Amino acid sequence: MSRRTLLAGAGAGVAAIGFDPLTRAWADDGSLAEGDRAPGLDGELVFDEESRAAAADDFGHAVSRYPRAVLRPGSVRDVERMIRYCRARRIPVAARGQGHSTRGQAQVEEGLVIETATLDGLRVRDDRAEVGAGVRWSQVLSAALPYGLTPPVLTDYLELSVGGTLAVGGVGGTTQHHGLQVDTVVELDVVTGEGRRLRCSPRTRADLFHAVLGGLGQCAVIVGATVRLAPAPETVRQYHLYYETVEALTADQRLVLADGRFDYLEGQAQWPAGGGSGWRFMLEGVAFHEGSAPPDDDALLAGLSDTRADAEIEDLPYLDFADRLAPSVEFLKSIGAWYDPHPWWNVFVPSSEFDALAASSLAEMTQDDVGPTGVVLMYPLRRAPLGTTLPRVPDEPVVFLYALLKTATPAPGVPDNDAMVAANRALYERVRDVGGFQYPVGSIPMDHADWRAHFGPAWDDFAAAKAAHDPAGILAPGQGIF
Numbered sequence: 001m002s003r004r005t006l007l008a009g010a011g012a013g014v015a016a017i018g019f020d021p022l023t024r025a026w027a028d029d030g031s032l033a034e035g036d037r038a039p040g041l042d043g044e045l046v047f048d049e050e051s052r053a054a055a056a057d058d059f060g061h062a063v064s065r066y067p068r069a070v071l072r073p074g075s076v077r078d079v080e081r082m083i084r085y086c087r088a089r090r091i092p093v094a095a096r097g098q099g100h101s102t103r104g105q106a107q108v109e110e111g112l113v114i115e116t117a118t119l120d121g122l123r124v125r126d127d128r129a130e131v132g133a134g135v136r137w138s139q140v141l142s143a144a145l146p147y148g149l150t151p152p153v154l155t156d157y158l159e160l161s162v163g164g165t166l167a168v169g170g171v172g173g174t175t176q177h178h179g180l181q182v183d184t185v186v187e188l189d190v191v192t193g194e195g196r197r198l199r200c201s202p203r204t205r206a207d208l209f210h211a212v213l214g215g216l217g218q219c220a221v222i223v224g225a226t227v228r229l230a231p232a233p234e235t236v237r238q239y240h241l242y243y244e245t246v247e248a249l250t251a252d253q254r255l256v257l258a259d260g261r262f263d264y265l266e267g268q269a270q271w272p273a274g275g276g277s278g279w280r281f282m283l284e285g286v287a288f289h290e291g292s293a294p295p296d297d298d299a300l301l302a303g304l305s306d307t308r309a310d311a312e313i314e315d316l317p318y319l320d321f322a323d324r325l326a327p328s329v330e331f332l333k334s335i336g337a338w339y340d341p342h343p344w345w346n347v348f349v350p351s352s353e354f355d356a357l358a359a360s361s362l363a364e365m366t367q368d369d370v371g372p373t374g375v376v377l378m379y380p381l382r383r384a385p386l387g388t389t390l391p392r393v394p395d396e397p398v399v400f401l402y403a404l405l406k407t408a409t410p411a412p413g414v415p416d417n418d419a420m421v422a423a424n425r426a427l428y429e430r431v432r433d434v435g436g437f438q439y440p441v442g443s444i445p446m447d448h449a450d451w452r453a454h455f456g457p458a459w460d461d462f463a464a465a466k467a468a469h470d471p472a473g474i475l476a477p478g479q480g481i482f
């Protein structure tokens with residue numbers, strides 16, 4: 001393997017944004033002398049096979065686009081320089097956080113991947129965290145907890161980058177109270193497709209702010225964010241309540257959503273081991289509390305119609321709860337399923353349409369259709385705390401997240417990745433036709449017309465922001481929007 005690594009030269013001249021050595025790196029014959037240096041870079045620009053192959057993969061393990069090089073920025077200045085360099089040469093660029101999207105969204109054929117993990121600054125000040133885009137939410141939480149604070153909205157899995165989830169939205173069980181993760185952002189530090197570093201917030205360059213949050217990396221690379229923090233509970237009490245039908249589950253979910261009795265609310269459809277009589281449904285409600293003042297079970301469970309004998313109630317330290325997926329992830333890695341294809345399907349559905357859609361779609365599915373370790377999520381959100389233009393969410397007071405987190409493990413009866421993707425598209429069309437939207441982190445094929453329809457009334461502003469901030473159209477082509 002020829003490892004051709006360009007390391008920043010200490011004191012190298014900044015003036016050379018023309019980057020002669022890099023121009024050679026990108027020359028048609030691919031020539032690049034061992035040890036060539038990229039003047040003015042504080043970090044690394046690497047061309048080796050291993051780095052490129054890693055950047056050509058993601059959690060979906062189904063799409064593979066090889067970049068020509070990978071930037072590990074040593075500074076925001078590196079991001080500015082390389083974007084300017086690429087813009088001048090029409091070289092496509094994609095930011096990559098943890099690469100946990102599933103269909104090449106963070107990949108770029110013959111272009112530059114900017115791995116944001118080295119943008120890792122993290123400081124907690126008062127009730128805010130100032131973070132580099134490559135910081136993972138687990139790290140934000142670890143830094144905030146000693147101050148008795150937490151991000152108000154956490155994704156179920158904490159090892160996602162801040163930049164990566166702010167580029168899509170960031171939904172979790174506390175969204176019902178606090179909105180999406182993008183709603184907790186005070187200010188962003190971005191480098192646009194022109195290579196300009198800009199700060200934006202709801203008051204400063206609001207158009208850019210709203211085009212970047214949930215904007216799928218189209219207008220700028222997020223290099224840093226200031227996010228709000230909230231008081232963290234010491235302990236949580238977690239309630240798993242079981243139901244026989246979608247309608248019974250959602251009736252109780254709507255009830256507890258309306259009175260806000262749980263701090264966290266999610267839910268699942270589960271296929272019992274051995275199949276049983278088909279899907280069973282689980283409401284996951286969580287009450288935050290201090291150990292000295294435990295929650296009132298009777299009040300929290302009042303009026304609910306679950307099969308009470310099956311209820312599971314458990315107290316957990318807050319950190320264990322927030323990081324609850326870690327043991328499952330280790331298990332999935334140990335059996336290899338973590339590395340199988342993951343054609344995930346995530347949508348937001350208007351509440352008025354949800355029960356019929358979920359019941360009819362699940363009636364056509366068994367566990368095999370999501371894979372042996374696949375998970376089905378279904379839970380409601382209140383629309384009111386959602387304040388950003390993007391991501392697109394139906395315009396009803398209550399909206400359901402519906403997610404088929406599929407794993408195409410090769411096994412008898414389990415559809416392969418392509419068949420799962422085709423099923424994703426077919427079911428997406430049913431969702432779209434009742435006013436739903438895809439939550440674009442998964443594997444639903446979309447063409448340009450689909451995207452225009454997806455953005456709907458937000459399209460003109462989004463396209464205008466793209467034209468203004470990424471005039472050469474080099475950013476995040478893996479999304480296939482423009």
Ligand SMILES: Cc1cc2nc3c(=O)[nH]c(=O)nc-3n(C[C@H](O)[C@H](O)[C@H](O)COP(=O)(O)OP(=O)(O)OC[C@H]3O[C@@H](n4cnc5c(N)ncnc54)[C@H](O)[C@@H]3O)c2cc1C
Pocket residue numbers: 058059094095096097098099100101102105106107116133134154155156157160161162163164165167168169170171172216217218220221222223441476478479
């Ligand atoms: C196990 C697992 C659990 C998940 N749980 C949740 C959940 O609970 N809630 C939820 O909302 N989502 C969840 N997701 C989806 C996840 O939020 C998205 O896939 C997210 O984009 C992943 O972050 P990442 O750092 O891996 O981004 P990547 O996959 O690296 O990038 C995603 C997209 O964002 C762009 N991007 C990345 N970084 C930046 C940046 N700094 N600036 C601009 N654009 C950027 C990329 O170019 C790409 O287009 C989950 C995913 C997995 C695999």
